[in-house]
Amino acid sequence: MSVAELRRVVQVLREPEAQRERGLHWSRFRREYQAGAKRCHIQRRACQAPLMRTEASEALAVSALPKLTDAQWERIRPFLQSEKPAKGRPAGDYRLILEGIVLVLRTGCPWRALPERFGPWQTVVGAYRRWCQEGRWVHILPILQTQEVPFASSA
Incomplete structure (x- = not known):
């Protein structure tokens, strides 16, 4: 978790109950989305690797x-x-x-x-x-x- 994300979570925890649930949901969603995007990026880069490996x-x-x-x-x-x-x-x-x-x-x-x-x-x-x-x-x-x-x- 990044420092900015941690700040957002701390700020969300100080808010009223209804906003807190929405903020925590958004935080979880964002982290899951970023993890999936990272996996896709790694797969895409692996496909772009040069076909000709020269030793x-x-x-x-x-x-x-x-x-x-x-x-x-x-x-x-x-x-x-x-x-x-x-x-x-x-x-x-x-x-x-x-x-x-x-x-x-x-x-x-x-x-x-x-x-x-x-x-x-x-x-x-x-x-x-x-x-x-x-x-x-x-x-x-x-x-x-x-x-x-x-x-x-x-x-």
């Missing part, structure tokens, strides 16, 4: 964005060091977040289909949008696109 092992190999290597991570890490919040929840594992972003970019799957091992999809997409807005992604993307094996011509 990290099923990631497509796209030459533009290969898997994140330790060498690339060491080059990217300085761009993410200053992102420690002054207050609130401590920052998550940026390498895991970055690997989640790379997975979405490689496979083209929706953010909601991101495997749970990368953490909440909202955190991953929030970091991606924040890094794009702050201009960090402009520096990170070329590092991700670098080839580990240099191209050599036989001609």
